[in-house]
Amino acid sequence: MSNSILSIIEERWSPRAFSSKSISKEDLNLLFKAAGKAASCFNEQPWRFVYAHKEDTENFNLLLECLVEFNQEWAKNASVLVATVAKKSFSNNGKPNQHSWHDLGLAMGNMSLQAMSMDIYLHNMAGYDKERTVKNLNITADFEPVSFVAIGYVGDKNQLPNDLKEQETPESPRKDLDEITFVGQMGK
Ligand SMILES: Cc1cc2nc3c(=O)[nH]c(=O)nc-3n(C[C@H](O)[C@H](O)[C@H](O)COP(=O)(O)O)c2cc1C
Known part of the structure; x- marks a missing residue:
């Protein structure tokens, strides 16, 4: 039996320097498909993804301007920006879904490993303005923004500021x- 974890897990990391190479719509759909295969409480599949390719300047900017300045x-150099969104309640009974963020996290894990297998990298972000995101991306009352993700091929780090x-x-x-x-018990 192997003594090491999967190489796509071992080698995953979150770059900030992205190359100018564009991710095709087909490849992006494979990432979303992998995300959608995740397990979820009552198979609610509470994840939603609002995204734009960099070439789609108008929509890309709608997402980009939701991020804090640092991000x-x-x-801005990612090929695709994605806002992840969770449905707050269960569809069958309207009760609050306490597990929606958990399940969205599972979906993002799937997406990041599928991406690794395609030489594509993700960089998750919590640094965004929630109110602006709700407004810019038209997020309706039963949904909430969870995170943003920059997606692309790895680029030259010399494009980044020194820090x-x-x-x-x-x-x-x-x-x-x-x-x-x-x-058995924490602390042991
Ligand atoms: C939910 C979440 C939010 C994050 N928010 C930011 C962020 O706003 N800006 C940023 O530069 N990195 C952000 N990161 C990236 C983490 O700092 C990074 O994943 C962590 O340092 C581990 O590094 P690695 O992913 O390269 O292994 C975030 C990661 C996650 C999972």
Whole structure:
């Protein structure tokens, strides 16, 4: 039995420097399809994706201007920007879905690994303005924005300002297993 995790998991990271190469509509749809295969509570599939290709300037800018300035600075070079949106209630009984963000996270995990298998990288973002997102992207009352994602092929880090250039690395630190796993009770 192999002693290592899958290479697409091992090698995934979040770049900020993207190349000018465009992601085709077909490839983007494969990413969304992978996301949509995730498990979800009662198979609600609470995830929604509002997106724009960079070439679609009008819609791309609608998404871009929702981001905080720090993220706009580098995310403007992504091939595609996606806003992830969660449905707040269950469709069959209208009760609040406490698991919608969890399930959206599973979908994004699928998307990021499918992307890795296609040499495409994701950079998730929590740095955005919620009110502006609701307005710009026409998010209706039973939905809420969760995150933004910049998607593209990896580019030259020299395009980044100096402080970000230093942070552009596939090697960010990870907690040890004994910090995140416990037998029976936390702390043990
Ligand atoms: C939900 C979420 C929100 C994040 N928000 C931002 C953000 O607003 N700006 C940013 O530059 N990176 C953001 N990141 C990227 C993380 O900083 C990055 O994933 C983390 O440092 C681990 O690095 P790695 O993905 O390269 O392994 C976010 C990641 C996640 C999952």
